[in-house]
Amino acid sequence: MLGLCDSINWFLELIRGVHNSFARSSPFIDEGTRAATEDDDLYHFIAYTPINGILYEIDGLQPSPISHGRCTEEEFPEKVIPVLQRRIERYPTTEIRFNLLAMVQDLRIRATEIGDVEMVAREDEKRKMWIWENELRRHNFVGFAHEILKRAVASKLRDGKYDEWIGEAKQKAQDRMDERRKARGEKEDIASP
Numbered sequence: 001m002l003g004l005c006d007s008i009n010w011f012l013e014l015i016r017g018v019h020n021s022f023a024r025s026s027p028f029i030d031e032g033t034r035a036a037t038e039d040d041d042l043y044h045f046i047a048y049t050p051i052n053g054i055l056y057e058i059d060g061l062q063p064s065p066i067s068h069g070r071c072t073e074e075e076f077p078e079k080v081i082p083v084l085q086r087r088i089e090r091y092p093t094t095e096i097r098f099n100l101l102a103m104v105q106d107l108r109i110r111a112t113e114i115g116d117v118e119m120v121a122r123e124d125e126k127r128k129m130w131i132w133e134n135e136l137r138r139h140n141f142v143g144f145a146h147e148i149l150k151r152a153v154a155s156k157l158r159d160g161k162y163d164e165w166i167g168e169a170k171q172k173a174q175d176r177m178d179e180r181r182k183a184r185g186e187k188e189d190i191a192s193p
Helices: 002-021 076-089 107-114 117-138 142-159 162-184
Strands: 046-051 054-059 066-070
Touching: 002 054, 046 076, 054 076, 066 076, 107 117, 142 162
Parallel strands: none
Antiparallel strands: 046 054, 054 066
């Protein structure tokens, strides 16, 4: 049994590492950061899986996996439903922020087995996009945006068009605000800046 616990703990650490790798990096320090309390909304993943004939709940906020009794791979769909229902019942009936995600075999394997070349190509393309999207999620664009803005302003200052550029931006903003007011049926602001 110790080997199983070690394997599960290794797996939990792997999941935790991948999960935390998606945390947004920020160049700003929030001095108001505090530890979460019971009243806070915490978003995290909980996995349910049969391992060696036992249904386990794997929750990174718990010190170890939680056993929910005997369960074979074949029984899993039926046995996990009441466990999920009990979990959801802990929350108010108005709570709707739950997602259920099924981990399934890689669809490329099944597509290859049946000879569906188009599906294999679609799945390969999806994975390329996932890699790109995940890299974007991990990257902090504040420095990039700052550098672009600095260069745009420097360019307008060199050309002597800075004041004109700012004036155009103010006018566009005012036009958008006037359009919104008109759409809501409000009167236009006579003393526009």
